[in-house]
Amino acid sequence: MKEIESKTSAKIITDTFVRIFLIFSLLITIIVSGIVAFTSLQIRKSEGAALLNSVQTAATNGQVNWDEFKLDSEKDEKATFVRLTSPSGQREESQGTTNFLKSRKSWGNFSLLRDDIFLYSSKTSKNGTKAELWLNINVVVKSMIRAILVIIAVMIFLFFLALILIQKAARTISQPLTDIVVATDGKDVKQVPVSKNPLEVHQLSQSFNRLLNRLNQKIENEQQFVSDASHELRTPVAAIRGHVNLLKRRWHEHPEIVDESLSYIDEESMRMKVLIENLLTISRGNHLEIKKERINLSKFTDKVVSEIQLALRQKINFDIQTDLFVSMDKMALYKIIIIFLENAGKYSPSNSEITINITLENHQVDFQVADEGIGVPEEEKDNIFERFYRIDKSRSSEIPGTGLGLAIAKEYAQLNDAKVFVSNNSPKGSTFHLLMESIEN
Numbered sequence: 001m002k003e004i005e006s007k008t009s010a011k012i013i014t015d016t017f018v019r020i021f022l023i024f025s026l027l028i029t030i031i032v033s034g035i036v037a038f039t040s041l042q043i044r045k046s047e048g049a050a051l052l053n054s055v056q057t058a059a060t061n062g063q064v065n066w067d068e069f070k071l072d073s074e075k076d077e078k079a080t081f082v083r084l085t086s087p088s089g090q091r092e093e094s095q096g097t098t099n100f101l102k103s104r105k106s107w108g109n110f111s112l113l114r115d116d117i118f119l120y121s122s123k124t125s126k127n128g129t130k131a132e133l134w135l136n137i138n139v140v141v142k143s144m145i146r147a148i149l150v151i152i153a154v155m156i157f158l159f160f161l162a163l164i165l166i167q168k169a170a171r172t173i174s175q176p177l178t179d180i181v182v183a184t185d186g187k188d189v190k191q192v193p194v195s196k197n198p199l200e201v202h203q204l205s206q207s208f209n210r211l212l213n214r215l216n217q218k219i220e221n222e223q224q225f226v227s228d229a230s231h232e233l234r235t236p237v238a239a240i241r242g243h244v245n246l247l248k249r250r251w252h253e254h255p256e257i258v259d260e261s262l263s264y265i266d267e268e269s270m271r272m273k274v275l276i277e278n279l280l281t282i283s284r285g286n287h288l289e290i291k292k293e294r295i296n297l298s299k300f301t302d303k304v305v306s307e308i309q310l311a312l313r314q315k316i317n318f319d320i321q322t323d324l325f326v327s328m329d330k331m332a333l334y335k336i337i338i339i340f341l342e343n344a345g346k347y348s349p350s351n352s353e354i355t356i357n358i359t360l361e362n363h364q365v366d367f368q369v370a371d372e373g374i375g376v377p378e379e380e381k382d383n384i385f386e387r388f389y390r391i392d393k394s395r396s397s398e399i400p401g402t403g404l405g406l407a408i409a410k411e412y413a414q415l416n417d418a419k420v421f422v423s424n425n426s427p428k429g430s431t432f433h434l435l436m437e438s439i440e441n
Helices: 009-061 097-103 138-184 199-250 256-287 297-311 330-346 405-415
Strands: 081-085 091-093 105-107 110-113 116-124 130-136 292-296 315-318 325-329 353-361 364-370 419-424 430-439
Touching: 009 081, 009 116, 009 130, 009 138, 081 097, 116 138, 138 199, 199 256, 292 297, 292 330, 297 315, 297 330, 297 353, 297 364, 325 330, 330 353, 330 364, 330 405, 330 430, 405 419
Parallel strands: 315 353
Antiparallel strands: 081 091, 081 130, 105 110, 110 116, 116 130, 292 325, 325 430, 353 364, 364 430, 419 430
């Protein structure tokens, strides 16, 4: 298969213009020259018909005086030839007609003698006299040639003028695209130039910039994710290595440290296991398999609370409307509720209470977990659902966690077309919300 040549938009526009202009010029030349030729020929035919009438009238009145008829055209045109044939067969011709008839080449009603073209016509009078005319139509040909030459000259002038304007317009269109290509060839592309015209390129540039912003933000997030994950993994690994080295050096002299070190290694390895599982969950992101089903949220919440209550120091209170149904992935909903309750348990005093409320308004179910903990500053409410983000008050080894729980809850919510956010709890603490679409019982 023949490879198609790649062209710039300017080249495509210019080539298209040249083709259209040539076709247009050819049509104009044919039409105008045809009109000129037809008009000139009609005029010449009228002159020939008038000449035939005059010759016939003269023949009817007696002897024809050929000198009375201007058969030799002016301005160096060749002669027109006439022949009269009487009913008895007697012929009378204008000067040179016999030689013309012997030397001519004829094609139908047209005859050619050297560089001259003649059009044949005839007319028979009432008395039977036949007048034949070989009309010189060089003037028609010359008029048509002049018209063609004038059209070609005008078209050549217009072609180069229009070509300059078209190339300028094409460059105006293609240059912004070229600038975008040059800009995107760089290693660190932040933005591409935005031109005002043409409008399509302007809109394309803005779309590119929005896409680049998202990509750059995604790259920064991924880099931050890798950095944070490395930092989080480095701590338990360093602790495990430290205790392993301690055991290697001193367990013979101090066997009492074995149990303590093994306990610490077990604790840190479990922390690493949870962290790695959370990292895998986050990294899979939109590739997680979600299977929505009809869930009785009231009964489902009661089951989850009964499972986690023993693991929390705080008492969980809930008084919810029965038989509220939502369409969610069961595993995702379970994870979100567990994350909300564990988060409330970590950041609340052990003697406080955790309250679960579920409200229904405008076909939306608002699942709320309220605690009486340290709360979330207003300026950090949008950040706590980001990966590894933990507010300053919670950056302490006394409060376990990886900073991934709420990020996972956000991922699961988005995959189920739900929404999570946090608000203040009165008089203190925070309320975490999960908004879902309700379905009929």
